[in-house]
Each structure stands twice: as structure tokens, then as C-alpha cells.
Amino acid sequence: MCEKCRENRERIVTGTSMQRATLAQIAETAGVSVSTVSKVLNGRDDVSRDTRAKVDSALRRHRYVRRGASLDPAVRTVDLVMSGLDGSWPASVASGMEAAAYEARVHVSIHVARSARSAPHAAGGTAGQDWVDRVLERGSEGVVLGLVEPASGQLARLRQADVPCVVIDPLSDPPPDVVSVGTTNWAGAYEATSHLLQRGHRRIALVTGPPDHLYARARTAGYHSAMAAAGLGPAPELIRNGTYDRASGAEQVRALLALPEPPTALFICSDHMAIGGYEAVSEAGLRVPEDISVVGFDDLPEARWVSPALTTVRQPLKEMGGSALRTLVRLLNGDELETPRIELATTLVVRDSTAPLR
Amino acid sequence: MCEKCRENRERIVTGTSMQRATLAQIAETAGVSVSTVSKVLNGRDDVSRDTRAKVDSALRRHRYVRRGASLDPAVRTVDLVMSGLDGSWPASVASGMEAAAYEARVHVSIHVARSARSAPHAAGGTAGQDWVDRVLERGSEGVVLGLVEPASGQLARLRQADVPCVVIDPLSDPPPDVVSVGTTNWAGAYEATSHLLQRGHRRIALVTGPPDHLYARARTAGYHSAMAAAGLGPAPELIRNGTYDRASGAEQVRALLALPEPPTALFICSDHMAIGGYEAVSEAGLRVPEDISVVGFDDLPEARWVSPALTTVRQPLKEMGGSALRTLVRLLNGDELETPRIELATTLVVRDSTAPLR
Numbered sequence: 001m002c003e004k005c006r007e008n009r010e011r012i013v014t015g016t017s018m019q020r021a022t023l024a025q026i027a028e029t030a031g032v033s034v035s036t037v038s039k040v041l042n043g044r045d046d047v048s049r050d051t052r053a054k055v056d057s058a059l060r061r062h063r064y065v066r067r068g069a070s071l072d073p074a075v076r077t078v079d080l081v082m083s084g085l086d087g088s089w090p091a092s093v094a095s096g097m098e099a100a101a102y103e104a105r106v107h108v109s110i111h112v113a114r115s116a117r118s119a120p121h122a123a124g125g126t127a128g129q130d131w132v133d134r135v136l137e138r139g140s141e142g143v144v145l146g147l148v149e150p151a152s153g154q155l156a157r158l159r160q161a162d163v164p165c166v167v168i169d170p171l172s173d174p175p176p177d178v179v180s181v182g183t184t185n186w187a188g189a190y191e192a193t194s195h196l197l198q199r200g201h202r203r204i205a206l207v208t209g210p211p212d213h214l215y216a217r218a219r220t221a222g223y224h225s226a227m228a229a230a231g232l233g234p235a236p237e238l239i240r241n242g243t244y245d246r247a248s249g250a251e252q253v254r255a256l257l258a259l260p261e262p263p264t265a266l267f268i269c270s271d272h273m274a275i276g277g278y279e280a281v282s283e284a285g286l287r288v289p290e291d292i293s294v295v296g297f298d299d300l301p302e303a304r305w306v307s308p309a310l311t312t313v314r315q316p317l318k319e320m321g322g323s324a325l326r327t328l329v330r331l332l333n334g335d336e337l338e339t340p341r342i343e344l345a346t347t348l349v350v351r352d353s354t355a356p357l358r
Numbered sequence: 359m360c361e362k363c364r365e366n367r368e369r370i371v372t373g374t375s376m377q378r379a380t381l382a383q384i385a386e387t388a389g390v391s392v393s394t395v396s397k398v399l400n401g402r403d404d405v406s407r408d409t410r411a412k413v414d415s416a417l418r419r420h421r422y423v424r425r426g427a428s429l430d431p432a433v434r435t436v437d438l439v440m441s442g443l444d445g446s447w448p449a450s451v452a453s454g455m456e457a458a459a460y461e462a463r464v465h466v467s468i469h470v471a472r473s474a475r476s477a478p479h480a481a482g483g484t485a486g487q488d489w490v491d492r493v494l495e496r497g498s499e500g501v502v503l504g505l506v507e508p509a510s511g512q513l514a515r516l517r518q519a520d521v522p523c524v525v526i527d528p529l530s531d532p533p534p535d536v537v538s539v540g541t542t543n544w545a546g547a548y549e550a551t552s553h554l555l556q557r558g559h560r561r562i563a564l565v566t567g568p569p570d571h572l573y574a575r576a577r578t579a580g581y582h583s584a585m586a587a588a589g590l591g592p593a594p595e596l597i598r599n600g601t602y603d604r605a606s607g608a609e610q611v612r613a614l615l616a617l618p619e620p621p622t623a624l625f626i627c628s629d630h631m632a633i634g635g636y637e638a639v640s641e642a643g644l645r646v647p648e649d650i651s652v653v654g655f656d657d658l659p660e661a662r663w664v665s666p667a668l669t670t671v672r673q674p675l676k677e678m679g680g681s682a683l684r685t686l687v688r689l690l691n692g693d694e695l696e697t698p699r700i701e702l703a704t705t706l707v708v709r710d711s712t713a714p715l716r
Contacts, residue, residue, distance in 0.1 A: 085453035095443035109465045
């Protein structure tokens with residue numbers, strides 16, 4: 001074996017690459033022989049404590065990543081990119097995805113989708129990196145996007161790098177080659193509206209999401225279908241668009257309660273907006289559910305914290321995270337998928353915020 | 359360059375390792391030449407769409423991980439291991455850690471600390487892997503533990519693999535060489551208790567955590583110090599231990615309200631226990647804060663969802679996550695730390711659950 005061969009072999013066996021320090025450089029820094037460095041790396045115990053400390057320090061100084069013994073090439077690392085990590089929604093999705101990843105022996109790296117423009121400009125940091133830069137720089141093996149709308153250029157970059165992508169709750173119709181996982185938004189909204197109709201309500205208002213959001217459109221359609229099935233035509237003044245947050249829920253419900261003929265029930269398409277709705281109802285001197293019934297959407301933990309506990313449409317967020325991971329693994333294995341769109345069932349959770357019409 | 363050299367060089371340049379498929383194997387599977395595989399890997403556009411598809415499929419079949427162009431050796435991946443990922447506490451810690459990691463150009467992989475015993479036994483899965491197996495199998499560069507008590511054997515394995523570790527909110531005194539990040543639990547409890555004393559309360563009960571938890575002991579001590587400063591000796595019947603969850607909070611407050619001389623104020627050492635306490639107060643036909651004042655600890659989002667909004671001691675969870683990441687990076691860089699224990703300040707957030715003694 002020639003000199004170059006030996007050096008290359010050393011790099012491969014120890015898991016270092018061209019850009020990383022060689023064992024010789026580390027030995028030089030530590031003031032020991034290459035074979036001593038090798039002994040430390042291989043966990044041999046015939047090295048004194050002092051020498052080991054010197055080598056460890058040199059390894060750290062060279063940012064040497066020990067990969068040999070512990071790195072198993074069967075272990076994959078995929079990326080979960082979400083619009084934010086705070087709150088119950090991302091926590092549930094991440095929790096479900098991690099559990100499925102544990103089963104599949106995949107590691108999950110987490111990221112917030114920052115736009116290149118909004119990125120901070122820290123010295124030596126990652127100024128201007130968008131999430132695609134970030135996942136590609138490590139050599140991502142696959143990406144799950146949660147409430148993140150990928151730009152076509154971002155999808156093209158992932159495609160070019162042969163990185164498969166699964167989208168949870170796409171905001172708009174994803175391209176045909178992008179796999180998505182969602183819930184039965186239409187059916188969930190249909191069931192929520194039917195629940196209110198069955199309790200005698202007829203003047204049922206809808207607070208939905210932004211009109212361009214795919215899942216907001218599906219929920220709106222579910223509401224209209226249930227109303228139509230009960231022989232009720234559309235009442236445009238009862239339909240409002242919010243932005244899924246508490247403040248917008250309060251604002252829209254205030255407007256609904258100010259109508260000449262206010263609704264007797266509210267179907268509000270997110271738990272956070274529904275909690276805002278509670279505030280507006282309380283401000284108006286009314287009570288939930290005695291004066292007005294409220295149904296939410298999501299079933300986040302906060303739906304149980306509020307008083308009265310919120311009747312809501314449960315999205316199986318953990319299962320969605322798990323399903324996204326399993327789908328990604330199938331794509332990585334080159335398996336065929338039956339369908340590029342997976343919809344997991346919602347369920348109506350009846351609590352204390354809905355009552356028969358008085 | 360000899361034949362072996364060329365092969366090795368190819369492996370290094372393309373980022374494959376000994377265990378991975380060679381370009382020749384991939385070429386054979388795809389039925390194309392090695393140079394064609396190379397062209398596809400290097401993103402050249404002089405390859406037909408059909409050929410590219412064949413090569414892509416072969417790359418996937420061999421689980422070939424493309425690392426060449428995109429993998430930057432300066433990018434580190436560290437592990438965040440928590441007792442669970444559900445809920446606001448882990449979400450806040452993960453969010454703060456991810457933001458700091460973005461700045462430092464570090465990737466964060468998330469894990470739930472499962473014990474080897476409790477691990478599921480899925481076929482081909484990770485049956486029996488504990489978190490140390492899991493972080494070492496990928497070649498972790500550093501670990502942050504959140505509400506996870508590392509066993510001495512686990513710490514020894516990390517030490518042997520030269521993987522530094524930072525513990526957030528250690529449950530017991532960590533060994534001197536383990537760095538920890540926490541909050542000023544004593545000072546936070548002192549301030550909460552003083553707030554109630556200043557409002558005229560004297561019979562102030564404490565619902566703290568398990569007596570063996572380091573931070574529960576610090577909070578208990580803060581309560582006792584504030585009471586002593588007001589000239590009030592210990593009243594053992596007013597001190598109760600819960601387990602940080604809602605049900606235990608309700609249970610302990612029920613017991614306190616059943617005392618011959620019940621307290622007029624409750625300092626409850628977690629927001630979730632405080633919310634359970636609200637239930638017990640309501641069951642007893644009493645009102646917060648008119649009949650009894652309540653202070654929590656954590657300032658999770660749910661402290662603002664409940665009614666009345668909870669006065670609580672804010673733990674800077676995001677900052678704790680960020681601080682843990684930055685500390686880990688310093689350890690990776692071989693920097694000296696001033697202290698192995700970092701405590702971030704708590705702040706009392708006064709909302710609507712506390713009132714002057716009537």
C-alpha cells in the first residue's frame with residue numbers, strides 16, 4: 001500500500017474526511033505518537049490518564065468528530081422544519097414524530113423555518129440561511145415540513161439533492177410529487193356543525209382561517225355542507241376569517257355578537273381563536289354555554305384548561321407526526337406509496353361549551 | 359496513484375465510507391457507467407432524465423447518503439434529550455435551544471429519554487435502546503438533558519466517548535464535572551412568598567415537588583426563608599408534596615382546605631399543580647382570589663389561559679435552552695467555564711389570582 005493509500009485508509013477507518021484533521025496533526029498537537037491517538041480513539045485502556053487528557057484536548061481543539069465505533073451507517077437523520085417550536089401544536093407533532101423515529105431508528109433534527117431575509121446577522125453565525133440551506137449543509141436524508149409553505153425554488157433544491165419531503169397540513173395544494181399528511185378537515189367541520197344543529201341551533205356562525213389556506217377552505221366547506229344538509233342556506237354575515245390566534249378570535253366574535261341578529265352558536269376553527277371567543281362572549285356579559293355554544297378545532301391541551309372545557313374537533317397531531325416520519329422512511333427506502341395525500345381522521349370531543357338552544 | 363488509492367479517494371470525495379456502497383456497485387445496479395453516477399452526484403445536467411431516475415433509484419436502494427457538496431464539516435449536531443416532548447415546558451426549552459443553535463450553526467436532534475426496559479420491541483426497530491445508545495450511534499457531539507436524571511453509568515459512557523453534557527434543571531446534585539443550567543429557584547420562591555406576605559397573608563401554604571428533587575428543595579427553602587423573615591415559624595401542616603401534575607395539585611389543595619384552620623393563600627410550585635388547585639378551590643365553593651390567593655411557578659402559556667389568570671414565578675425556559683446550547687458549544691470549543699452551574703433569574707409575574715387578605 002502506498003503512502004497516500006495508508007493516509008486515506010486511516011481517514012476512512014477513523015471516520016475523518018479530507019477537511020478534518022488527520023491523526024498525525026492531532027498527535028502533533030497533543031505531543032504524542034499517532035498510535036497513542038489511535039489507542040485513545042479505540043477506547044484502549046493502556047494509555048495513562050494524563051496522556052488521554054492531552055489527546056482528548058487535541059481532538060477537541062481540532063473539532064475532531066469521533067465517528068468510528070459508534071457511528072452506525074444504518075442510522076439516518078431527517079429534519080423536522082416548522083413555522084415555530086413554541087406551543088402545543090409543534091410539541092405534539094414533534095413528539096409523535098420522535099416516537100415513530102425511535103421505532104424506525106431514525107434521528108430527528110429540529111428547525112424553525114426562518115426566511116433568509118428575516119435571519120439574524122450574528123457574527124460568525126448563520127446570517128441569511130434559510131431552512132433549505134440549513135438542512136442541506138448537514139446532508140439531510142429527508143425533510144418533514146409542519147405548517148411551512150415551501151417555495152417552488154426550495155422544493156427544487158431538495159429534489160436536486162435527492163432529499164424527499166413530506167408536508168404536514170399544507171397551506172396550499174402541494175405539487176403532485178410532494179407527499180402530504182393532514183386530517184379530515186372537511187369531515188371534522190361537518191361533524192362539529194352537525195353537533196350544533198342537533199342541539200337545535202340554526203344561527204351558527206363560522207370563524208375560519210385565512211381564505212387562501214387549504215385546510216381553512218376544507219373546514220369552511222364542511223360547515224356549509226352540514227348547514228345545507230339541514231336545509232339552511234348561506235348567511236354571509238355569519239362567516240368570518242381569523243388568523244388562528246387568540247386576538248383574532250376575540251375580534252371576530254365581537255363583530256358577530258354586534259350583529260342585529262347575533263348567532264346562538266359559534267364554530268371556531270382553532271382552539272386558540274375559540275379561547276379568544278370566550279373573552280368576547282364574557283365581555284358582552286354572556287355565558288358559555290348557557291347563552292351561546294362554542295366548538296373549537298385542534299384539541300390542544302389548552303382546550304381542557306379553559307373554563308368551561310371546550311368542545312372541539314380533535315386533530316390527531318401526534319399520529320400526523322408519526323405518519324409523516326413513516327411515510328418519509330418509505331420514500332427513503334424507495335417504496336411505492338398508495339397515495340401522495342394521507343388524511344387521518346378527526347374526532348369530535350364533546351365537553352362543556354355546547355348546550356341545546358334555549 | 360494505485361488502484362486502492364483511487365477507490366479510497368472516490369469514497370472520500372463522495373462522502374461514502376467503507377460500509378457504504380461504492381460508486382461501482384451503484385453503477386452496476388443502475389446499469390450505467392461509474393462516470394454517469396458521478397455526473398448525477400455532482401448535479402451535472404448532461405444526463406438524460408431517464409438515466410438520472412435510474413441512478414437516483416439505485417442510490418436510494420443502496421441507502422447511499424449524498425454528503426459531498428452539501429456537508430459542511432463545520433456543522434455540528436448535538437442532542438437534546440428530555441423526559442418527554444409533549445407540552446409547553448419541553449416546547450419552550452427546545453425553541454430556545456434551536457434559536458441559539460441556529461446562531462451557532464449547530465443542529466439539534468431531539469430524543470425522549472426512554473429507559474432500555476421500557477423500550478418497545480418493534481421488529482427491526484430500536485428495541486431496548488436507551489438514550490445513550492441512541493445519541494452515541496450517530497456520533498453525538500454533545501448532549502443537553504432536560505428533566506432527565508443521568509445514571510452514573512450513562513455519564514461514564516458519554517465521558518468515555520468524549521461527548522460533553524449539559525443538564526437543565528438537574529433533579530439531584532450533579533457530579534462536579536457535569537455542567538448544569540437552572541433558574542434561581544430559591545429566589546423565585548422567596549419572591550412569591552413575599553408577595554403574599556405583603557398582601558397581608560400569614561397562613562400561606564406551600565405545595566412543592568417531590569422532596570428528593572433538587573429544585574423542589576430550593577423552592578421549599580425560599581418559602582421558609584421568606585416566612586422566617588416575616589417572623590413566621592414553620593407550620594408543618596401547611597407544607598405538602600405534589601408531583602408537578604394537575605391531579606396532585608388538586609389533591610394537595612383539597613387536603614389543605616380540609617384543615618381546621620385552612621390557609622388564606624397557596625404558593626404552588628408548578629403552574630399545572632396550581633391549575634389543579636383552582637379545581638379544588640372551586641369544588642370547595644370558594645373563589646380565587648376573593649377567598650384564597652394562588653401563586654404558581656413556571657409561567658407556562660396555560661397560566662394565561664386559565665381564569666383568573668395565574669400570578670406565577672416565571673422560569674426563563676427559552677433562555678435556559680439557549681444557555682444550555684451556548685454552554686455546550688463552549689465545552690466543544692474547549693473553552694473554560696467560569697462555573698459549572700448557571701442560574702438564570704426568575705421573575706414574579708403578577709396577574710389576577712392574588713389579592714389582599716380580607
